[in-house]
Amino acid sequence: MKKVLVAGASGYIGRYAAQAFKQQGWFVRAFVQGSEKLKRPGPFGKPALDGVADEIVTGDATKPDTLHDIADGIDMAFSSMGLRSSRPGLTYHDVDFLGNINILQEAMRHDVHKFIYVSIFKAAEMIEMQIVKAHEDFVQALKNSGIDYSILRPNAYFSDMIQFQKMAASGVIIWPGDGNLTINPIHGEDMGEICVDAAAPGHQDIDIGGPDIFTYKELFTLAFTSINKQPRIIFIPLWIVQGLHTLIKPLNARIADMLAFAIAVNTIDNAAPRYGKQHMKDFFENYAKKNFSD
Ligand SMILES: NC(=O)c1ccc[n+]([C@@H]2O[C@H](COP(=O)([O-])OP(=O)(O)OC[C@H]3O[C@@H](n4cnc5c(N)ncnc54)[C@H](OP(=O)(O)O)[C@@H]3O)[C@@H](O)[C@H]2O)c1
Numbered sequence: 001m002k003k004v005l006v007a008g009a010s011g012y013i014g015r016y017a018a019q020a021f022k023q024q025g026w027f028v029r030a031f032v033q034g035s036e037k038l039k040r041p042g043p044f045g046k047p048a049l050d051g052v053a054d055e056i057v058t059g060d061a062t063k064p065d066t067l068h069d070i071a072d073g074i075d076m077a078f079s080s081m082g083l084r085s086s087r088p089g090l091t092y093h094d095v096d097f098l099g100n101i102n103i104l105q106e107a108m109r110h111d112v113h114k115f116i117y118v119s120i121f122k123a124a125e126m127i128e129m130q131i132v133k134a135h136e137d138f139v140q141a142l143k144n145s146g147i148d149y150s151i152l153r154p155n156a157y158f159s160d161m162i163q164f165q166k167m168a169a170s171g172v173i174i175w176p177g178d179g180n181l182t183i184n185p186i187h188g189e190d191m192g193e194i195c196v197d198a199a200a201p202g203h204q205d206i207d208i209g210g211p212d213i214f215t216y217k218e219l220f221t222l223a224f225t226s227i228n229k230q231p232r233i234i235f236i237p238l239w240i241v242q243g244l245h246t247l248i249k250p251l252n253a254r255i256a257d258m259l260a261f262a263i264a265v266n267t268i269d270n271a272a273p274r275y276g277k278q279h280m281k282d283f284f285e286n287y288a289k290k291n292f293s294d
Helices: 012-023 092-109 130-145 158-170 188-197 216-225 238-248 253-265 280-291
Strands: 003-007 027-032 055-058 076-079 114-118 148-154 173-176 204-208 233-236
Touching: 003 012, 003 092, 012 027, 012 076, 012 188, 076 092, 092 114, 092 130, 114 130, 130 148, 130 253, 148 188, 158 173, 158 216, 158 280, 173 216, 173 238, 188 204, 216 233, 216 280, 233 238, 238 253
Parallel strands: 003 027, 003 076, 027 055, 076 114, 114 148, 148 204, 173 233
Antiparallel strands: none
16 A cells, blocks of 8 residues: 655545545544644544544754654655744744755655645745745755655635634625736635645646635635625725835744735736636635635
8 A cells, every 4th residue: 555644634625635535445643733723623624633643753844853754654645734923933934944854854865756836836935924935945855856746736625714704704805906906716626636646756846726706705605605795895005005015024034924915815806717617606605605604
């Protein structure tokens, strides 16, 4: 039986990747910071990994001495490990770049055949953002390492769209730009299947989106209608956000990065090649039933 190491296995994509590898007959070693979380389903429908992971190893990717032998006996390494929001004391460089370098080094030490890494769609166009740069610095290191690799580049996940439904529930969505650019987020389960397909030999660099392409305006309207609310969307002219970004950049790198992200998603169209079969409308409606019904 082939063995996969899943780093980031407690996260949105990591859980679905672990589940998909298991369903395809792989032995799954989940690498996590703490094993307790895996016993319970996570938010946004993330599956529990009880009965999915054959083995759980714990450690901190930023601390190489905690990673000893995580890749022992492993054929394939997969990583969706990364920092979701800046934690005090940790940067994207520390976690997304150096943390994944530490995992790669363990993989190479144990002659793992291939490394699959989840980066970001259109990264080259957003490289000034710290999160994107950290991902792409790792991609470069992976490509230079000599190990076989696949790079997955999703544009957005269903789980992230829930923030819009929450804003809709609060009564208003405020958004920079005019809402006419497009995006097609993907469900974690659909992403999981792509992760397993990416294990086939040979270098791959795959741009990924979900099956339904929306303008932001359409997506926000769906967020409102899924909770039976009249849409109320306020668009802030982009030049105001750009001005704020210029002012804040020398003062606060983290807020500047968030504004840079808001600018990027409103100047770069985010429609990616379509994969998967799960629909945003169903996801919003299911989430609404569980979380916003009276
Ligand atoms: N969100 C998007 O729309 C989007 C779009 C494109 C690409 N991506 C990228 O896709 C990847 C996966 O996203 P996701 O939503 O699955 O992220 P996620 O849910 O935040 O999962 C990240 C995982 O990394 C783990 N982790 C963080 N720091 C660690 C450390 N020091 N040592 C070991 N594990 C650590 C987390 O563990 P804990 O649970 O213990 O914290 C968690 O399991 C990320 O690299 C993200 O940047 C995201």
